[in-house]
Amino acid sequence: MKSDHIPILFICFLLLISCNSGSKKMDQLAEAMDEEATEKPETEELEIYSADAMDVEAYEKLMTAARSKEQPLSKDLYNLMGLDSTQADESNPYLSVLDPVRIDQYDVMVFRKTMGCTPIMCQADFVMALGFNYHINSSKSMLYNYETEPQVxxxxxxxxIISDMQHKWESGDDGDVQEIVGEPFEVMDILIAHEGTIYSIHELNKEKLRILRNRIFAKYGLKFKSEDLLEYYSQYEWYKPQRDNVDNKLTDRDKKIIQLILDAEKQTQ
Structure with missing residues (x-):
């Protein structure tokens, strides 16, 4: 009887060793994959990173629930937007979500808060939040309040570039309410991402504005004659100084931005 049990016990012992070895290999493989997955890509100057940002799934769930028009937003979403969550009850004017605007890596959410209507006009406040990669965090977001609808x-x-668009409703001659949308107002603000932070153009000093203005030329590979600009942009791998002149590379948008920043530089001490 004993001789019959020895081979079985021995086989079980070998299987146990094999399983442990396989488990260790799987753990090592998982660790290697985890290390590979958590390697941070090389960052460029304008990357924005929010370590405590809300995860995508939770954010999208909140936004989906909030898109029901003319319904109060949940307290969680008020807190997420950096708003006072005590406003999240039916006794206050509703804050409803309009369609989000997708701008490259940014998300811009526009919220409409209806203030009330008169026989000739309805007035609404709009709140806009700027986020990054579907992540909105109250400490990282920028909120803009308007009495008219913001255009981004x-x-x-x-x-x-953020400007303001007149937006109101008036009664027509036949008594029907007609929507009147006016011309855009002046540019209200310019948001710039610089070295990991989103700034308003009005928050930057003249030197930073100069650096950012020249980033447009740097992207096209301009060989800067100014040593400080050459030294600054040479620290980034994407900068390839190879052209003496890039004027023919500039788009109308590039030229508009350059002029806007130049105007801001002139107004900055």
Whole structure:
């Protein structure tokens, strides 16, 4: 009887060793894959990173629920947007979600808060939030309040030009309410992503504005004559100084941004 049990025990022992070895190999493989997956890609100057941003799935779930028009937003979404969550009840004017605007790597959400109507006009406030890669975080977001509807134009890379559009409703001669949309107002703000942070153009000093203005030329490979600009952009792998002049490379959008930043530089001490 004993001789019959020895081979079986021995086989079980070998199987146990084999399983442990295979388990260790799987653990090592998983660790290697995890290390590979968590390797951070080489970052460029204009990457924005929010370590504590909300995960995509949770964010999309909130946004989907909020898209039901003329319904109060949940307290979670108020907190997420950096708004006062005590407003999230039916006794206050509704804050409803309009269609998000997708701008390259940015998300711009526009929220409409209806303030009330008179016989001749309805007035609404709009709140816009700028996020990154579907991540909105109150400490990273920028909120803009308007009495009229904000219009956002994508111009170049991390440059966002925000202007204001008149938006109201008036009663026609036949008593029907007609929607009146006016011409865009002046540019209200310019958002620029620079070294990991989103700035308003009004927050940057003249030197930073100069650096950002010349980034447009750097992208086209201009060989800067100014040593400080050459030194600054040479630290980035994407910068390939190979042209003495890039004027023929500039698009209308490039030229518009350059002029806007030049105007800001002139107004900055």
């Amino acid at each position: 134009s994508y111009l170049h890379d991390a440059f966002l």
